[in-house]
Structure formats: C-alpha cells, structure tokens
Amino acid sequence: MQTVTTLESLRQAVESLRKHGRLALVPTMGALHEGHLTLVREAKKHADAVVVSIFVNPTQFGPNEDLDAYPRQLEADSRLLEAEGVALLWAPTVAAMYPQGFATSISVSGVSEGLCGTARPGHFDGVATVVCKLFNQVMPDVALFGEKDWQQLAVIRRMARDLDLTRPHVDAIIGVPTVREADGLAMSSRNAYLSSENRAAAAALPREMRSAIEALENGSAVAPTLAALEAHLLQSGFASVDYAQLTDAASLVPLTALGDAPARLLVAARIGTTRLIDNMAVAGID
Ligand code: PAF
Numbered sequence: 303m304q305t306v307t308t309l310e311s312l313r314q315a316v317e318s319l320r321k322h323g324r325l326a327l328v329p330t331m332g333a334l335h336e337g338h339l340t341l342v343r344e345a346k347k348h349a350d351a352v353v354v355s356i357f358v359n360p361t362q363f364g365p366n367e368d369l370d371a372y373p374r375q376l377e378a379d380s381r382l383l384e385a386e387g388v389a390l391l392w393a394p395t396v397a398a399m400y401p402q403g404f405a406t407s408i409s410v411s412g413v414s415e416g417l418c419g420t421a422r423p424g425h426f427d428g429v430a431t432v433v434c435k436l437f438n439q440v441m442p443d444v445a446l447f448g449e450k451d452w453q454q455l456a457v458i459r460r461m462a463r464d465l466d467l468t469r470p471h472v473d474a475i476i477g478v479p480t481v482r483e484a485d486g487l488a489m490s491s492r493n494a495y496l497s498s499e500n501r502a503a504a505a506a507l508p509r510e511m512r513s514a515i516e517a518l519e520n521g522s523a524v525a526p527t528l529a530a531l532e533a534h535l536l537q538s539g540f541a542s543v544d545y546a547q548l549t550d551a552a553s554l555v556p557l558t559a560l561g562d563a564p565a566r567l568l569v570a571a572r573i574g575t576t577r578l579i580d581n582m583a584v585a586g587i588d
C-alpha cells in the first residue's frame with residue numbers, strides 16, 4: 303500500500319492505478335473499526351483498486367464539538383488497511399486540503415436541514431465540501447459510505463446529482479449497511495468515548511428503536527410511539543434525545559404516518575458526553 307500526503311503525489315498515484323482498471327474511494331476520518339473495513343471489502347467487489355482517505359475534517363466540527371479529542375491513529379489504521387489489500391492511502395494535512403485563503407463552501411439545502419442539520423449547524427456544509435474535494439481529487443468510479451450516517455449519505459447523493467459529479471455519478475455512490483456490535487450498538491469511532499457503564503447502557507438505543515419499529519409496523523400511531531421511544535431511552539440512561547423521527551427514507555421529510563414508500567427511523571441521543579446516532583428501515587404499508 304502506498305501512502306501519500308500531498309495532492310501532487312496523490313494525482314501521480316491515482317493516474318498509475320487507473321491504468322489497471324476501476325477505482326473505488328472510501329472516505330474516512332480514521333480511527334478505523336470493522337464498519338470501515340466492511341466498506342473496504344465491499345469496495346473491492348466494485349473496483350480493481352481501493353483508495354482510502356483518512357482526514358479529520360475540521361470544517362464539519364462545530365466550535366464546541368470534539369475536533370481536538372477525535373481519535374487519531376494513522377499508524378494503526380495504515381496497518382489495518384494494508385492487511386485489507388488497499389492500494390492507496392490518501393492522508394492529507396489540513397493545509398493540503400484547505401490551502402491558505404480557502405473560501406469555498408458547498409451547502410445542500412433540503413436534506414441537510416432538520417435532524418443532525420439542526421443539532422450541528424454547518425456540519426453538512428463541511429461534509430459536502432470535503433467530499434466534493436475528495437471526489438475531484440481521486441475521481442473514483444465508485445465511492446462507498448456507511449448507512450449509519452443516513453442523512454450524510456442523502457446529502458452526498460444530492461450534491462453529486464446537483465453538481466454533475468458524474469464520476470462517481472449518483473448511482474455509483476454505494477451505501478453499505480451499518481455494522482453492529484454483538485449487542486446491536488452501531489459501530490462508531492465515537493463509541494471509544496463511552497465509559498463501561500455508558501457502553502452497556504448504550505445498547506438500549508438499537509433495542510428501543512427495534513421495538514418502536516415493531517410497534518409502527520403493527521399499526522401504532524407515529525407520535526406516541528416516538529414519544530415512548532424517547533421516554534424509554536431516557537429511562538435507560540441516556541441524558542437527552544436530540545431527535546427521534548420517522549422520515550421518508552430518500553427525502554428525509556418527516557412522516558406523521560406510515561405510507562407505502564420506504565420509511566426510516568432516525569435517532570440521535572446523548573449518553574454521558576457522547577452523542578450517538580442510529581437509523582433503521584421501517585417497512586411501509588401496502
Ligand atoms: O463519515 C465520515 O467519516 C466523514 O463525514 C466523511 C464522509 C469522511 C467526510 O469527512
């Protein structure tokens with residue numbers, strides 16, 4: 303595996319890889335876990351060579367968020383990627399990604415609003431901008447993202463379609479199902495922040511989401527089911543619930559009743575000082 307840290311060396315490496323076939327990009331912020339490695343394994347099915355980027359993107363963190371504390375472990379991450387047969391690791395510095403005077407931002411309206419867009423103002427502008435740059439830098443044939451960040455995936459798909467990022471075009475942005483721990487908790491680099499007590503209590507999130515989904519699919523009304531979900535999370539040790547919403551799976555428009563289109567239950571909740579997010583499919587009614 304080759305590791306590059308400058309745009310010039312990235313371009314040279316990408317050019318020579320491209321001669322041998324299709325390229326897949328897996329953008330990450332590092333602190334890799336099984337969820338990321340699943341993206342890499344999936345990427346290998348769609349391309350001849352896999353490029354992984356590791357960049358803790360400052361523009362997607364709010365002023366009171368965990369940018370400084372975010373885990374950084376480039377050496378350990380490199381070893382994991384090497385073992386997975388990744389061809390190229392793109393690990394730019396902040397100065398390489400955002401040179402002096404950088405003044406451009408991409409803002410995707412609609413799907414960026416509400417949910418995490420409300421709780422984390424500016425977050426999706428930061429994500430859209432860096433992902434657009436990564437697409438332009440690597441020009442992959444296909445790019446893979448975890449479905450755990452469902453709203454992020456919707457934002458990236460919208461941006462790719464709107465800005466004619468034809469390589470990867472919108473159909474080549476692949477969402478990969480969330481990888482979960484044995485107790486159901488979605489894998490996340492931020493799980494490392496949880497104390498052992500909070501880690502045990504955090505399993506209530508997927509558990510309570512599954513029972514809310516079962517209730518919805520059995521005909522329970524949406525508003526009281528979501529209210530009960532919030533109450534159960536608070537009783538299980540969560541400090542607060544940012545949102546628990548049923549939305550249209552593609553547009554993320556909030557739903558007050560299940561229809562025939564695919565729906566999604568999305569939740570963000572805080573336990574200790576850690577904010578966890580999760581989402582799951584809800585079957586529509588025929
Ligand atoms: O999901 C992430 O790790 C990040 O938001 C991403 C897509 C790599 C952009 O910084």
